[in-house]
Amino acid sequence: MSKxxxxxxxxxxxxxxxxxxxxARYLVSSxxxxxxxxxxxxxxxDFVKKISPADMIVAGENFGCGSSREHAxxxxxxxxxxxxxxxxxxxIFYRNAINVGLPIFECPEAAEAIETGxxxxxxxxxxxxxNKTKGQVFKVAPFAPFLQxxxxxxxxxxxxxxxxxxxxxSA
Amino acid sequence: MGRTLVREIIAAHxxxxxxxxxxxxxxxxxxxxxxxxxxxxxESFREMGAKKVFDRERCAFLPDHFTPNKxxxxxxxxxxxxxxALEQGMLYWEVGRVGIEHAFLPExxxxxxxxxxxxxxxxxxxxxxxxxLSTGVGSTDLAAVWALGETWMKVPPTIRVNxxxxxxxxxxxxxxILSLIGRIGVQGARYMALEFGGEAVESLxxxxxxxxxxxxxxxxxxxxxxxxxxKVLAYAGERAAREFTPLYPEKGASYFKTETFDLEKMTPxxxxxxxxxxxxxxxxxxxxxxxxxxxxxxxxxxxRDIETAAKVMEGKKVAAGVRCIVIPASYExxxxxxxxxxxxxxxxxxxxxxTPTCGPCLGGHMGILAAGERCVxxxxxxxxxxxxxxxxxxxxxxxxxxAASAVTGRLTDPRDVMPxxxxxxxxD
Ligand code: SF4
Numbered sequence: 001m002s003k004x005x006x007x008x009x010x011x012x013x014x015x016x017x018x019x020x021x022x023x024a025r026y027l028v029s030s031x032x033x034x035x036x037x038x039x040x041x042x043x044x045x046d047f048v049k050k051i052s053p054a055d056m057i058v059a060g061e062n063f064g065c066g067s068s069r070e071h072a073x074x075x076x077x078x079x080x081x082x083x084x085x086x087x088x089x090x091x092i093f094y095r096n097a098i099n100v101g102l103p104i105f106e107c108p109e110a111a112e113a114i115e116t117g118x119x120x121x122x123x124x125x126x127x128x129x130x131n132k133t134k135g136q137v138f139k140v141a142p143f144a145p146f147l148q149x150x151x152x153x154x155x156x157x158x159x160x161x162x163x164x165x166x167x168x169x170s171a
Numbered sequence: 172m173g174r175t176l177v178r179e180i181i182a183a184h185x186x187x188x189x190x191x192x193x194x195x196x197x198x199x200x201x202x203x204x205x206x207x208x209x210x211x212x213x214e215s216f217r218e219m220g221a222k223k224v225f226d227r228e229r230c231a232f233l234p235d236h237f238t239p240n241k242x243x244x245x246x247x248x249x250x251x252x253x254x255x256a257l258e259q260g261m262l263y264w265e266v267g268r269v270g271i272e273h274a275f276l277p278e279x280x281x282x283x284x285x286x287x288x289x290x291x292x293x294x295x296x297x298x299x300x301x302x303x304l305s306t307g308v309g310s311t312d313l314a315a316v317w318a319l320g321e322t323w324m325k326v327p328p329t330i331r332v333n334x335x336x337x338x339x340x341x342x343x344x345x346x347x348i349l350s351l352i353g354r355i356g357v358q359g360a361r362y363m364a365l366e367f368g369g370e371a372v373e374s375l376x377x378x379x380x381x382x383x384x385x386x387x388x389x390x391x392x393x394x395x396x397x398x399x400x401x402k403v404l405a406y407a408g409e410r411a412a413r414e415f416t417p418l419y420p421e422k423g424a425s426y427f428k429t430e431t432f433d434l435e436k437m438t439p440x441x442x443x444x445x446x447x448x449x450x451x452x453x454x455x456x457x458x459x460x461x462x463x464x465x466x467x468x469x470x471x472x473x474x475r476d477i478e479t480a481a482k483v484m485e486g487k488k489v490a491a492g493v494r495c496i497v498i499p500a501s502y503e504x505x506x507x508x509x510x511x512x513x514x515x516x517x518x519x520x521x522x523x524x525x526t527p528t529c530g531p532c533l534g535g536h537m538g539i540l541a542a543g544e545r546c547v548x549x550x551x552x553x554x555x556x557x558x559x560x561x562x563x564x565x566x567x568x569x570x571x572x573x574a575a576s577a578v579t580g581r582l583t584d585p586r587d588v589m590p591x592x593x594x595x596x597x598x599d
Contacts, residue, residue: 027207061358068309092307160318
């Protein structure tokens with residue numbers, strides 16, 4: 001998590017659900033790029049065209065509520081977004097984002113203050129979100145230690161690999 | 172501080188104290204995926220270097236969303252899931268013998284009291300009706316469970332929900348859960364568990380309990396559990412695919428808060444577009460004109476739902492210009508509804524009866540809405556574009572309200588088309 005993210009903010013409201021992040025009619029693929037082409041289409045049909053690589057989604061409460069589709073964080077990644085900042089995340093989306101490697105930051109103050117078009121820098125290691133446009137800096141609470149280890153170790157897939165290897169040894 | 176039911180279950184599945192907020196490594200009793208989430212789970216499973224699922228009798232693949240396959244892409248996706256299931260020798264049922272996962276698995280006794288169940292589908296919380304900690308996860312999380320037989324869980328705080336008073340016949344499980352979501356909001360239980368109880372639950376049919384547990388996730392909850400009682404134990408006992416140990420909350424369990432509902436004061440309600448917490452009494456919704464009615468989904472496609480809807484529709488006709496689509500949630504339900512003559516009531520009224528599938532619930536197939544169209548649905552989500560065009564509207568309600576609306580062509584309280592004694596007779 002040492003990478004720093006720099007990009008423009010695209011602001012959304014509360015309760016952005018997985019059906020608008022990636023509508024079910026596109027769930028016949030789980031390819032990141034294919035899904036990314038339709039990201040947010042039902043709420044802003046030009047979203048994918050408007051954003052530049054590394055831009056970020058900033059949203060209110062309960063981002064990613066609704067279905068368990070991992071296609072939602074994949075679509076956001078596939079669209080080219082670097083990360084998501086929200087006041088809060090829905091439970092399954094939170095796990096899925098970590099598992100598919102979409103960086104997410106829970107920060108109600110930043111989510112409230114940031115507006116579309118603001119230039120944002122997120123430094124996960126320092127735990128800061130900086131709004132360059134407005135000259136504000138926000139603190140992000142760190143992940144729980146278990147999650148830090150999970151993320152630091154490359155995510156869930158390598159975690160399971162290690163677990164299986166250990167079991168292999170002890171068997 | 173006594174333990175809530177969810178804490179009891181987590182403690183029994185880990186060797187940790189399961190204090191609130193603690194992250195625990197828990198053993199999982201059952202883990203499943205569907206035709207959308209199965210193929211990516213299989214892919215992650217292989218990436219993890221896993222060779223065999225942890226237990227072939229506890230891992231399942233169920234095609235139910237776009238099946239019978241609606242197009243080539245969904246056929247390919249289902250095929251990938253099926254091939255993985257066959258290669259692993261895990262549980263798998265073909266179209267014609269399955270049903271919507273959250274109706275089918277409890278029916279077949281794969282989700283049992285005291286279990287921890289993970290499903291790659293958000294409505295896995297439906298299993299909470301049996302007193303199981305049953306919760307939705309994504310495909311990668313599910314693959315990890317298939318590989319390891321365990322997962323991590325943060326111990327959630329619990330909101331206790333008590334239903335009191337005598338339930339009038341027009342109040343269904345759907346009205347009860349919508350009333351709760353209307354009160355606490357779509358994130359009222361985010362990161363929490365809901366625990367349902369109270370004296371009115373005792374007489375509540377199992378099918379209504381499944382409906383209530385099903386929509387726990389619409390309040391943001393990890394799961395929604397009923398404390399096992401005689402009804403639960405009888406239901407699970409006659410179906411159980413394996414042994415189980417029911418668990419209970421401790422006396423004096425400590426809850427984040429308690430919400431109480433007096434059912435005597437409850438009326439049929441509806442969630443208006445576009446959020447499950449936009450809930451109002453049906454009679455105060457202004458009777459909007461509708462184009463479609465959908466009776467089905469993992470929320471309300473069980474026998475009691477089909478039965479109550481059929482009884483409202485008996486001898487009547489679906490209003491001119493309205494499409495009414497009825498989809499029993501499983502073949503057990505479908506066949507029982509056929510034996511009892513309910514399916515005939517629907518088709519004679521001018522409704523369509525389809526084979527068990529999620530179908531229109533997620534905007535998949537068999538009843539997609541055009542822009543400007545409005546549908547009364549017994550499903551669980553009325554997000555923008557959920558059943559088709561982003562320009563369509565969805566109203567969530569009970570099967571009786573849906574059936575009454577199909578008959579009048581407007582959103583209608585079932586009490587406005589049925590005499591009062593109809594509802595008293597429903598009770599037995
Ligand atoms: S019926 Fe609807 S909510 Fe239930 S599993 Fe299927 S798509 Fe999901």
